[in-house]
Amino acid sequence: MAVTAIGDYPVLPRDGVENFHGNQLVAVGWDHHLMIDAPMAFPLPAGMPFAALVGEVIPVAYSPHPEWEKIDWEAVTWTLDGEAFVPNMEASLEENGIGHKSVIRFVTPGLDGLWG
Amino acid sequence: MANKLNMRDRYKLMTRLGWETSYQPMDKVFPYDSYEGIKIKDWDAWEDPFRMTMDAYWKYQGEKEKKLYAIMDAFSQSNGHLNISDARYVNALKLFLQGVSPLEYQAHRGFARQGRHFTGEGARVACQMQSLDELRHVQTQIHGMSHFNKYFDGFHDFAHWHDRVWYLSVPKSFFDDANTAGPFEFMVAIGFSFEYVLTNLLFVPFMSGAAYNGDMSTVSFGFSAQSDEARHMTLGLEAIRFMLEQHEDNVPIVQRWIDKWLWRGYKVLSLVSAMMDYMLPESPMSWKEAWEVYFEQNGGALFNDLARYGITVPDYAEICTKEKEHLSHQVWGILYNHTAAAAIHTWMPDDAKMNWLSEKYPDTFDKYYRPRFEYWRDQAENGNRYYSQTLPLVCQTCQIPMGFTEPDDPTQISYRVSEYNGDKYHFCSDPCKAIFDFEPEKYCHAWMPPQQIFQGNCGGEGLPAVLEHYKFNLGADNMDYVGSPDEANWNLWKGLNGSVSGDVKAS
Numbered sequence A: 001m002a003v004t005a006i007g008d009y010p011v012l013p014r015d016g017v018e019n020f021h022g023n024q025l026v027a028v029g030w031d032h033h034l035m036i037d038a039p040m041a042f043p044l045p046a047g048m049p050f051a052a053l054v055g056e057v058i059p060v061a062y063s064p065h066p067e068w069e070k071i072d073w074e075a076v077t078w079t080l081d082g083e084a085f086v087p088n089m090e091a092s093l094e095e096n097g098i099g100h101k102s103v104i105r106f107v108t109p110g111l112d113g114l115w116g
Numbered sequence B: 001m002a003n004k005l006n007m008r009d010r011y012k013l014m015t016r017l018g019w020e021t022s023y024q025p026m027d028k029v030f031p032y033d034s035y036e037g038i039k040i041k042d043w044d045a046w047e048d049p050f051r052m053t054m055d056a057y058w059k060y061q062g063e064k065e066k067k068l069y070a071i072m073d074a075f076s077q078s079n080g081h082l083n084i085s086d087a088r089y090v091n092a093l094k095l096f097l098q099g100v101s102p103l104e105y106q107a108h109r110g111f112a113r114q115g116r117h118f119t120g121e122g123a124r125v126a127c128q129m130q131s132l133d134e135l136r137h138v139q140t141q142i143h144g145m146s147h148f149n150k151y152f153d154g155f156h157d158f159a160h161w162h163d164r165v166w167y168l169s170v171p172k173s174f175f176d177d178a179n180t181a182g183p184f185e186f187m188v189a190i191g192f193s194f195e196y197v198l199t200n201l202l203f204v205p206f207m208s209g210a211a212y213n214g215d216m217s218t219v220s221f222g223f224s225a226q227s228d229e230a231r232h233m234t235l236g237l238e239a240i241r242f243m244l245e246q247h248e249d250n251v252p253i254v255q256r257w258i259d260k261w262l263w264r265g266y267k268v269l270s271l272v273s274a275m276m277d278y279m280l281p282e283s284p285m286s287w288k289e290a291w292e293v294y295f296e297q298n299g300g301a302l303f304n305d306l307a308r309y310g311i312t313v314p315d316y317a318e319i320c321t322k323e324k325e326h327l328s329h330q331v332w333g334i335l336y337n338h339t340a341a342a343a344i345h346t347w348m349p350d351d352a353k354m355n356w357l358s359e360k361y362p363d364t365f366d367k368y369y370r371p372r373f374e375y376w377r378d379q380a381e382n383g384n385r386y387y388s389q390t391l392p393l394v395c396q397t398c399q400i401p402m403g404f405t406e407p408d409d410p411t412q413i414s415y416r417v418s419e420y421n422g423d424k425y426h427f428c429s430d431p432c433k434a435i436f437d438f439e440p441e442k443y444c445h446a447w448m449p450p451q452q453i454f455q456g457n458c459g460g461e462g463l464p465a466v467l468e469h470y471k472f473n474l475g476a477d478n479m480d481y482v483g484s485p486d487e488a489n490w491n492l493w494k495g496l497n498g499s500v501s502g503d504v505k506a507s
């Protein structure tokens, strides 16, 4: 549907990748761990290795969670933009198919978050 | 000498000031009330149930205002702020001044614009009067809160914050959306959905919250605004009835606007839900109870009434019914996460409050929220208060961090996405996605706070630069209530334990 407007309504997206100074926006969510309130967003270079995302970026957001220390990273399963996904740790975000405004989610079997 | 006119003629002479223009065709004089597709056959069918004239308006409002200002002045002179239940309560007022008062001003502008653009004079006059009410509302609110600004943090730059700070982009973008719509959509958005259906969920919590917590200044504002609100609600209902009765082609358009704007308003009110259940030391009712009374019951009766036009309850009402058990807890969690970047204080509830929450939310609080909150509380008591160090993904439509869960799984964040023009857009819910999908051009250029920070448009990199750009007084406006200057001052004034130092805030 086209927007209801008086005249022409140009499409002016504000968050195109070209506005992020060489980075792309990537969001990461840890399923069922809602003490960290929402998926967190990061501006990251497309060439960053996936291992750096796991080792340096994700901990800034998620390490305060009491279950963080217990994560067995070998057992973690991932989704990328809603599809099951096996990341190549040495490859870059781009090589892993992670694009601008992609959402990466991870599940930690046996660790279910803080529930009563 | 002429005879005195009867009321009806007098009203007519004082409000029906339009004429058929001849130098320019009518549709050029009123160019904005046809492009939305709403068909009007007879503007004279517009009914104004209040029949207010300007002279009566000035007289009546002037008297009301005089009384209100006298009460507010007395409140100031007697240091009324010392009689509130607890300084935590003041955060509800901060949220109101930062988030709601600027919307009063936006409403003033919006109704002034519709007061120019409707072809029918009856509708124009009614909008002009509401426009004046809204201007008075923002003025009296600023005046009332100026007293609190002398003693508490978090008030001083509310207008600057409204245009910049992340959680305030929720109400701001809501009203920007309405004010950039056509006149008929604006009336459904603000006049009907907000004023008629949702206003009780905004004003009753704040005003009864004020009453329960000893804030007589805010209570008097509430009373003084009540008669205005009654008029606003009537205008909203009249606007929608008029559209529905004028042409059957209007029905699907109006239905889509109702669906859109009740959802937009509901998401804004999620901030109110957290205020009600967490900020008020003494709570008149829970969010869930308020939702049941003011939406499910009152709103249900309204939709029964509108059924004869073919209008139905939005199909997402079921989501709201499920979410009423969770909304306030999730939003408080969001605010708690990002309190370092907010000009309100948050805190973890004490045992009495947690027990109240368990009682009000027997099916959800202990199961889904108490463990998280008790963990946070323990951490804070051990000097390790959790603050998020990162920025959240935010819904492209409602602009709230994506901290809402699937309607049928409270342990899982609800993710929705659309592709538009080669880019991805993320949403908190199906209705937010549907609003975007219908008019993606409008929402793809929304000013999303995290993205703007990352793009370098908010003062620079890193939290301190951003907070400076916001004009926060660091360590005073933001962070937990525990340890704040507000708390220290309160304890000092009230002679409570834990008062160590603390000066009256200089500003």
Ligand SMILES: [Fe+2]
Pocket: B104, B107, B133, B134, B137
């Ligand atoms: Fe108002």
Ligand SMILES: [Fe+2]
Pocket: B195, B228, B229, B232
């Ligand atoms: Fe109003």
Ligand SMILES: [Zn+2]
Pocket: B267, B395, B396, B397, B398, B399, B400, B427, B428, B429, B432
């Ligand atoms: Zn949303």
